[in-house]
Amino acid sequence: MAAQRGWTNNLFLDTGSTSFTEFLGSYAPGLLPGRFESLAAPVGDLIPHATTIVAVNFPGGVVMAGDRRATSGNYILQKDMEKVFRTDDYSCMGIAGAASTGIEMARLYQVELEHYEKREGRELSVEGKANRLSTMIRGNLPMAMQGMVVVPLFAAYDENRDAGRIFSYDVGGGPYEQTNYASIGSGSLFARGALKKLYREDASAEETVLACIQALYDAADDDSATGGPDVSRRIWPLVAVITDEGFRRLPDEEVEAHVRQVLETRMANPDGPTAPLR
Amino acid sequence: MSMPFGYVSPEQEMRDKADFARKGIARGRSVVVLQYENGILFVAPNASRALHKISEIYDRIGFAAVGKYNEFEALRLGGIRYADINGYTYARSDVTARGLANLYAQSLGMVFTESRKPYEVEIVVAEVGEGPEDDQIYRLTFDGSVADEHGFVVMGGVAETVAGRLKDRFSQGMPLHEALDAALAALTEPGGERPPVSQLEVAVLDRTRVHRKFQRLAGPRLERLIAAASEGTPPESTATPGEGSPLEADDGDSPATAPEGDIDTGSSD
Numbered sequence: 001m002a003a004q005r006g007w008t009n010n011l012f013l014d015t016g017s018t019s020f021t022e023f024l025g026s027y028a029p030g031l032l033p034g035r036f037e038s039l040a041a042p043v044g045d046l047i048p049h050a051t052t053i054v055a056v057n058f059p060g061g062v063v064m065a066g067d068r069r070a071t072s073g074n075y076i077l078q079k080d081m082e083k084v085f086r087t088d089d090y091s092c093m094g095i096a097g098a099a100s101t102g103i104e105m106a107r108l109y110q111v112e113l114e115h116y117e118k119r120e121g122r123e124l125s126v127e128g129k130a131n132r133l134s135t136m137i138r139g140n141l142p143m144a145m146q147g148m149v150v151v152p153l154f155a156a157y158d159e160n161r162d163a164g165r166i167f168s169y170d171v172g173g174g175p176y177e178q179t180n181y182a183s184i185g186s187g188s189l190f191a192r193g194a195l196k197k198l199y200r201e202d203a204s205a206e207e208t209v210l211a212c213i214q215a216l217y218d219a220a221d222d223d224s225a226t227g228g229p230d231v232s233r234r235i236w237p238l239v240a241v242i243t244d245e246g247f248r249r250l251p252d253e254e255v256e257a258h259v260r261q262v263l264e265t266r267m268a269n270p271d272g273p274t275a276p277l278r
Numbered sequence: 279m280s281m282p283f284g285y286v287s288p289e290q291e292m293r294d295k296a297d298f299a300r301k302g303i304a305r306g307r308s309v310v311v312l313q314y315e316n317g318i319l320f321v322a323p324n325a326s327r328a329l330h331k332i333s334e335i336y337d338r339i340g341f342a343a344v345g346k347y348n349e350f351e352a353l354r355l356g357g358i359r360y361a362d363i364n365g366y367t368y369a370r371s372d373v374t375a376r377g378l379a380n381l382y383a384q385s386l387g388m389v390f391t392e393s394r395k396p397y398e399v400e401i402v403v404a405e406v407g408e409g410p411e412d413d414q415i416y417r418l419t420f421d422g423s424v425a426d427e428h429g430f431v432v433m434g435g436v437a438e439t440v441a442g443r444l445k446d447r448f449s450q451g452m453p454l455h456e457a458l459d460a461a462l463a464a465l466t467e468p469g470g471e472r473p474p475v476s477q478l479e480v481a482v483l484d485r486t487r488v489h490r491k492f493q494r495l496a497g498p499r500l501e502r503l504i505a506a507a508s509e510g511t512p513p514e515s516t517a518t519p520g521e522g523s524p525l526e527a528d529d530g531d532s533p534a535t536a537p538e539g540d541i542d543t544g545s546s547d
Contacts, residue, residue: 020362031367086489111366114490118334118358 020115021108021136033104033140047148048077050102052187052219052226053084053094055155055166056199057180058208061243062155062164065212066094067187067220068235069227079230084238088113089246091129091156096185097149105136105150112136126158126165134173144171153184157242164242187219187226194218197275205241209250213237213262214272229259295396299420302398303345303433308440308465309402311342312430312448313413314457317406317483317491321461324479332481334492336361336373338406340483344434345399345420353382353401375405379416379424387422396420400433406483406491410451432464440464454482459507475501 017023024031048070055064070078084094085106093109095102112132117123124132133154140150154167154175166182167175181199183191194215203211216237220228229236236255241248266272286294309322309331320342322331331350333341335357343350357378365373382401390396397420405414415427430448432441444464452460458480466472480495487493495503 020359020366023359024363024366028363028367031363089489107366111362115358115362119355121328121330121333 018116018119019132020112023115024108033101033108048072048099049097049225050081050083050095050099050185052183052185052191052216052223053096053153054183054188054191054195054212054215054219055094055153055178055181056195056208056212057164057166058203058205059201060162060164061157061205061241062166063205063208063212063239063241064092064094064153064155065209065216065237065239067216067227067237068230069225070099071225074224076227079227079233080235082238084240084249085110086240086247086249087129087154088117088123090123090159090242091126091154092240092242092247093133093155094153094184095150096153096188097151098143098147101140101143101148102150102152105140105152109133109136126156129156130154130165130167130175130177133167134169134175137169137171138173141172151184153182155242157244157246159244162244183215183219185219185226187216187223190222191215191219194272198273205243209239209241210258210262212239213255213258217262217266218272229263231263295390296421299390299396299398303400303420304435304437306344306434308432308434308437309342309344310430310432310440310444310461310464311402311404311415312444312457312461313410313415313428313450314482315410315451315453317485318404318413318415319454319457319461320402320404320479320481320483321458321465322479323465323473323477325477330479332479332494333358334481334490335378335403336365337370337489338483338491339373339375339378340404340406340481340492341401342404342433343399343401346397349397350399350401353385353397353399356385357382357403375403375414375416379403379418382418383422383424385422386418386420390421402427402431402433404483406485408485443468455503455506458503462504462507472504475504 021032049072050070051067053064053066055062064084066083068080068082069076070081081099084092086092087106087110093106095106113124113129133152137150137152140148144150149171151169151171156165158165166178168178168182168184169175181195183195195211198211198214200207216226217228220226234256236252236259239250239255241250307323309320311318311320318340320332320340322342324331329347331343333354335341339361341354341357343354360378360381361373364377382403386397399420401418403416403418407413415431417425417427417431417433429450430444432444444460447460447463462472478500480500482493482495483491484493485491
């Protein structure tokens with residue numbers, strides 16, 4: 001009963017700040033992801049890792065896509081993992097690195113944004129959202145040093161600019177705003193190389209989705225930890241589009257149509273589309 | 279037998295507190311919460327755009343309150359915390375209006391018995407379900423009592439008069455514009471003018487929405503809805519328009535707790 005009283009007192013009398021994470025830290029610190037002193041030994045190779053995420057801006061919005069593989073060392077632990085999370089109506093994040101910590105961070109971040117919105121009756125600015133995420137990543141730094149690295153990619157639609165915006169991070173936080181496109185994870189180098197040649201400033205949302213799928217294909221082609229499209233199991237990349245109409249995760253059938261188109265061209269040309277030399 | 283000087287019996291104390299709270303609540307305008315075809319509709323005449331009487335608590339849960347702003351705002355914030363922490367600890371579907379109503383009842387009951395001044399608030403916690411039969415509406419009063427309501431709830435000043443008017447117009451499964459029309463008609467004195475869009479706070483818990491069901495209706499969208507609503511109903515012509523203040527009933531039918539003093543906009547007392 002005493003616990004119950006303390007609880008209601010905290011809930012109703014200490015109205016505190018707008019941050020859910022801060023409230024959680026004082027009220028139930030055990031629920032915060034990754035705040036242990038430190039691990040006895042590095043666990044980097046023992047826990048599942050999420051791999052490649054790409055995000056590309058287009059006029060009026062942004063596309064984020066991720067492969068579906070989670071690996072632990074040289075094992076494939078999951079073939080249909082979801083690493084792109086809707087964080088609110090106009091933003092999403094993709095995670096690379098330690099899957100467990102990443103998923104928990106995404107869940108907490110989701111509540112964090114919603115909590116602010118409900119309390120204050122307004123949404124955080126895009127910069128505000130990006131900064132908030134960087135604080136959460138910094139909180140995970142001790143764990144990152146032991147191999148539980150989580151590096152998210154954050155994308156949002158900014159209504160003040162009517163444009164998509166992309167922010168990347170490192171283990172210490174960030175954010176680093178990226179122009180045009182960005183990628184994270186083990187296959188990110190290959191994906192970035194592909195995007196460099198495939199990105200068009202005036203591309204439509206659909207063309208941008210196609211560019212993302214091509215980039216993920218290239219990443220899977222050269223990085224063993226990134227999963228390519230699984231035709232026999234019908235597992236396709238996870239693709240999200242954010243515009244002024246809000247967050248939309250493309251249905252599997254829609255992604256499948258795009259992927260099949262890519263596969264068809266790759267049958268004739270395994271390395272995919274070529275960029276003009278001049 | 280002699281009483282110590284200044285002794286007040288517990289009965290008298292409770293009665294005084296209840297009277298005090300009732301008077302405070304009756305000073306404000308009414309808030310109407312009612313079921314419609316696709317969910318639950320909240321309507322509150324509210325001149326302030328910053329101080330809300332209606333709010334989202336969680337995916338399927340909404341909140342409406344009348345009375346003293348700082349008191350129900352504290353309850354609202356507490357409710358959001360309760361919902362967010364439970365949804366984060368367990369799963370989003372584990373956050374229920376019943377749990378929240380119980381927590382509010384505990385808190386209100388404790389304040390009513392233990393502090394010198396009870397909360398001058400009345401609140402509704404509503405949860406939209408898969409179908410109309412799964413909708414839940416809980417009404418909580420200043421002393422912590424909970425009532426499980428069906429169909430519609432009216433609270434605040436002249437609640438009984440407004441409820442009487444709403445009862446005549448309410449039916450199960452009304453489309454949104456009809457439900458809004460019924461609510462506005464109930465909130466308006468017969469023959470009085472309806473409050474303008476700028477003085478209305480309207481929100482729905484719409485079961486057809488994905489993720490978060492709560493949505494505020496304002497601006498052009500609300501204007502269109504009200505226009506659609508008024509098309510279906512001929513304007514009342516029983517009394518001269520503009521006679522008396524439209525929202526503060528002052529007729530013989532008003533209950534014992536008729537409004538006294540200024541309308542509580544929450545900005546000051």
